[in-house]
Amino acid sequence: MSRSVRGRAALVLLAATLAVATAGCATTVHPWDRDLLAQKRMQLVPSPMLHAVDQHVYFSKEGSTGGDDVGGGGCGCN
Amino acid sequence: MSLTRVHDAWAFRFVAMASPCELLVDTDDRAEADALGRIAQAEASRVEAAYSRYLPGNVVHRINHAGGAPVAVDDETALLIDYAAACHQMSGGRFDITSGALRRAWKFDGSSRVPTAAAIEAALAHVGWHRARWADHVLTLPAGMEIDFGGIGKEYAVDRAAGLIAGRTQHAFLVNFGGDLFAAGARVGDRPWAVGVDDPTRPGEASVYRIEIKRGGLATSGDARRFVLHEGKRLGHILDPRTGWPVEDAPSSVTVLAPTCMEAGTLSTLAYLEGPGARAFLEREGVTFWVL
Amino acid sequence: MRLQLTRPEPPSPIRARLRAAACLLLASSLPSAAHAEAGGTSSLDTSLLIYGERQRADVLEPTVRFTRLFASGQAFSAQVGYDVITGASPTGAVPSGAIQTTTSASGVTSSVAAGEVPTTTFHDKRLALDMDWRQPLGTVLTSTVGGHFSREKDYQSVGGSAKLALDVMHRQVTITAGAGINRDDVFPVGGTPQGLTDGTGPTDPARQAKNVTDGMLGITRVVSRRWLVSLSGTHTAESGYLTEPYKVVSQIDTTSGESVGQLTESRPGARTRNDVLGTSVYHLGEDVLHLSYRYYWDDWQLNSHTFDVKLRHDFNERTYWQPHVRYYTQTPAWFYTTGLVSVAPLPDFASADYRLGPLRTATLGATVGFHMGSAPGEWTVRGEYMRQSLKSPSQGEGGGEGGDDARKGASTSATAPTSAFNLQVPPLDIVSVVVGYSIQF
Numbered sequence: 001m002s003r004s005v006r007g008r009a010a011l012v013l014l015a016a017t018l019a020v021a022t023a024g025c026a027t028t029v030h031p032w033d034r035d036l037l038a039q040k041r042m043q044l045v046p047s048p049m050l051h052a053v054d055q056h057v058y059f060s061k062e063g064s065t066g067g068d069d070v071g072g073g074g075c076g077c078n
Numbered sequence: 079m080s081l082t083r084v085h086d087a088w089a090f091r092f093v094a095m096a097s098p099c100e101l102l103v104d105t106d107d108r109a110e111a112d113a114l115g116r117i118a119q120a121e122a123s124r125v126e127a128a129y130s131r132y133l134p135g136n137v138v139h140r141i142n143h144a145g146g147a148p149v150a151v152d153d154e155t156a157l158l159i160d161y162a163a164a165c166h167q168m169s170g171g172r173f174d175i176t177s178g179a180l181r182r183a184w185k186f187d188g189s190s191r192v193p194t195a196a197a198i199e200a201a202l203a204h205v206g207w208h209r210a211r212w213a214d215h216v217l218t219l220p221a222g223m224e225i226d227f228g229g230i231g232k233e234y235a236v237d238r239a240a241g242l243i244a245g246r247t248q249h250a251f252l253v254n255f256g257g258d259l260f261a262a263g264a265r266v267g268d269r270p271w272a273v274g275v276d277d278p279t280r281p282g283e284a285s286v287y288r289i290e291i292k293r294g295g296l297a298t299s300g301d302a303r304r305f306v307l308h309e310g311k312r313l314g315h316i317l318d319p320r321t322g323w324p325v326e327d328a329p330s331s332v333t334v335l336a337p338t339c340m341e342a343g344t345l346s347t348l349a350y351l352e353g354p355g356a357r358a359f360l361e362r363e364g365v366t367f368w369v370l
Numbered sequence: 371m372r373l374q375l376t377r378p379e380p381p382s383p384i385r386a387r388l389r390a391a392a393c394l395l396l397a398s399s400l401p402s403a404a405h406a407e408a409g410g411t412s413s414l415d416t417s418l419l420i421y422g423e424r425q426r427a428d429v430l431e432p433t434v435r436f437t438r439l440f441a442s443g444q445a446f447s448a449q450v451g452y453d454v455i456t457g458a459s460p461t462g463a464v465p466s467g468a469i470q471t472t473t474s475a476s477g478v479t480s481s482v483a484a485g486e487v488p489t490t491t492f493h494d495k496r497l498a499l500d501m502d503w504r505q506p507l508g509t510v511l512t513s514t515v516g517g518h519f520s521r522e523k524d525y526q527s528v529g530g531s532a533k534l535a536l537d538v539m540h541r542q543v544t545i546t547a548g549a550g551i552n553r554d555d556v557f558p559v560g561g562t563p564q565g566l567t568d569g570t571g572p573t574d575p576a577r578q579a580k581n582v583t584d585g586m587l588g589i590t591r592v593v594s595r596r597w598l599v600s601l602s603g604t605h606t607a608e609s610g611y612l613t614e615p616y617k618v619v620s621q622i623d624t625t626s627g628e629s630v631g632q633l634t635e636s637r638p639g640a641r642t643r644n645d646v647l648g649t650s651v652y653h654l655g656e657d658v659l660h661l662s663y664r665y666y667w668d669d670w671q672l673n674s675h676t677f678d679v680k681l682r683h684d685f686n687e688r689t690y691w692q693p694h695v696r697y698y699t700q701t702p703a704w705f706y707t708t709g710l711v712s713v714a715p716l717p718d719f720a721s722a723d724y725r726l727g728p729l730r731t732a733t734l735g736a737t738v739g740f741h742m743g744s745a746p747g748e749w750t751v752r753g754e755y756m757r758q759s760l761k762s763p764s765q766g767e768g769g770g771e772g773g774d775d776a777r778k779g780a781s782t783s784a785t786a787p788t789s790a791f792n793l794q795v796p797p798l799d800i801v802s803v804v805v806g807y808s809i810q811f
Contacts, residue, residue, distance in 0.1 A: 013573040036596050037652045039684050041690075044590065044600055044649055049415045049449060050752070052500075053804060056431075057421065061758065061800075063700050063726050064666040064674045065606060065643055070533065070550035070586045073498060073518040076525030077455075157395045164391040168384050237396050255688045341385075348384070361509075363385045 090115025094122035097256025125235035146221040176321035178226030199321040233343035265293035295339030299346040300331030417806035427457035443506035458489035462722035496522035558615035563674035565636025578611030591779035596653035674700035696733035747809035761795035
């Protein structure tokens with residue numbers, strides 16, 4: 001896949017998910033409906049520390065960076 | 079008491095704490111609804127008997143007639159007093175279970191009779207939790223002071239009843255004691271319970287809001303039923319224990335949603351006591367509320 | 371009517387204390403739904419990573435993280451990690467029919483029997499410190515600032531970051547923007563060798579600098595009572611010394627197939643990275659499903675896809691297990707080569723580091739969380755098995771991949787190395803175990 005096709009595909013993916021993410025007020029989630037969302041296991045990153053350990057392992061063994069946060073440190077491992 | 083079918087749920091109704099009470103259970107099982115209703119009724123009666131200031135012989139009566147002597151209390155009462163003390167502290171004195179003495183000055187009968195400054199001054203001398211000594215299960219109230227759990231009693235009974243029933247059923251239910259309620263879970267098919275908030279100008283007759291609730295406590299503070307008309311203004315029956323006066327420009331009614339009925343009740347009372355600042359207070363607290 | 375967010379912001383002053391007071395009062399009789407998270411405001415998370423690659427490196431990494439929430443909505447967290455790595459790491463030289471001796475910048479030599487991938491042994495320790503502070507600004511804005519410091523024998527990293535999160539649409543949507551900056555220093559043992567030389571020449575004793583700036587934009591949306599989705603993108607610009615000072619590239623005589631020498635590797639002095647990450651958290655009623663997909667691309671022509679699936683199943687309030695599957699595939703950097711043709715002219719850049727090659731990693735693992743009797747705190751034990759392999763040439767190898775496009779960031783005169791042959795190496799098996807303990811107080 002050429003670079004421009006790749007770039008375009010990524011933009012389409014971005015736009016599609018943005019559409020889902022900001023889709024109109026079709027479902028309003030009421031405060032009493034946040035019971036499930038309040039559970040720790042429903043968080044995007046339930047354990048920041050374990051997540052950091054994972055990111056470090058994959059960063060050392062692969063060519064890509066983590067991507068969901070900024071400012072983490074580098075190491076002499078890649 | 080009565081047991082009737084309401085919107086395909088069973089409603090067990092009775093009277094307690096001078097209010098209409100009901101337990102709604104989302105089940106087809108009549109026997110189960112009956113058994114659970116009796117548990118709710120028993121708990122409501124028990125809390126009323128133990129903490130109503132109108133009934134002779136209970137711990138509240140003993141405290142209010144001790145004439146300045148220390149009174150030892152049981153564990154449950156101690157926890158209630160702890161709660162009241164914590165609320166007094168975190169509300170800066172607005173929440174005070176010793177404020178019942180102001181009743182001697184105020185009569186909320188819909189008339190325009192307003193007590194004199196002297197009468198209020200005299201009543202205030204016997205108000206103030208800071209005057210009480212509370213430690214190690216022993217409460218010492220100066221003579222002339224009294225405590226009144228009226229502000230938290232119903233909500234406490236709701237939460238206790240809900241706790242007892244939750245341990246005995248998998249079905250969703252709703253406990254409602256005189257407008258203070260707790261909903262424990264969405265109904266079958268993930269449907270919410272529908273609760274109406276009374277129109278303050280026509281109490282008991284019409285609803286102005288329809289709230290849909292699946293889980294949590296709901297309580298309302300307002301002047302709908304007991305008030306004094308003064309200079310064209312409605313003065314609610316909730317008095318500010320720091321001034322001895324009812325709150326000026328208080329909202330007609332404040333309804334708050336919180337994890338438990340007790341918290342909802344305390345927050346709605348505190349919001350009401352903020353007067354015109356009720357809405358801002360509740361927004362700062364970040365709770366769901368309806369202010370009329 | 372104001373809608374509330376029950377997680378993750380801490381409750382306001384009165385509401386928090388009221389919660390605690392009500393819980394004390396109703397302790398035994400509260401329905402369990404209302405118990406929620408009325409716990410303390412501080413927490414300590416500890417973990418120990420035990421990691422092993424078959425016939426390669428072993429890592430032992432204890433980490434401790436302390437978090438404290440304040441009633442005003444502020445939060446502080448500090449994390450310390452200590453890494454001990456020992457074992458063998460591939461040099462980048464090729465396995466061959468003859469015994470080969472490797473010299474390395476760290477002065478360690480190793481001999482390799484025929485056919486094995488040449489490695490060099492090392493022993494390294496790394497200390498990492500991270501701190502961050504979260505500060506709410508008004509009711510819908512939250513800012514977070516963080517700092518990082520890490521140090522090992524031949525590498526140091528210092529950095530900082532700042533993030534801003536905005537809650538909109540009645541707190542159903544959160545928009546996050548962040549930026550970070552890092553200044554790394556590389557000082558290999560024995561000095562920094564010159565790139566694409568035989569390694570016997572003079573080395574640069576000075577520290578090599580590497581500067582990294584990154585920016586991130588993300589949006590999180592509560593779609594329904596049981597569904598949360600998130601989309602984020604990051605853009606990173608790196609410049610400075612990006613080469614692996616200890617790694618080499620073999621020079622192959624194509625007639626005999628034998629390695630006739632090796633050169634130090636050399637990578638470009640700049641790299642621009644981008645990625646887009648989509649995550650979905652869905653509550654299935656009993657279980658919670660975490661799905662994520664990340665697409666990454668950079669101007670070294672390395673692209674990757676990462677798929678991650680986790681399913682958390684709670685047996686009861688205190689015990690759960692969570693199986694996990696991850697699949698990662700990347701295309702090689704344009705200057706990746708398995709070995710240089712000995713008689714060909716030297717390219718501008720070359721690296722035989724398999725981590726820049728046509729790599730594929732498959733991970734299978736599971737986490738178990740439990741409490742020990744009535745003792746406080748939660749234990750987690752996680753076991754993961756990873757298998758890394760290099761894709762065969764038909765699946766796209768390095769050297770000429772991006773030929774039809776202009777290479778972003780690289781000058782048009784940069785020449786790519788031509789691979790001398792296709793590398794067949796056995797896949798690498800990795801096992802890692804993480805034991806964790808968390809407590810709130």
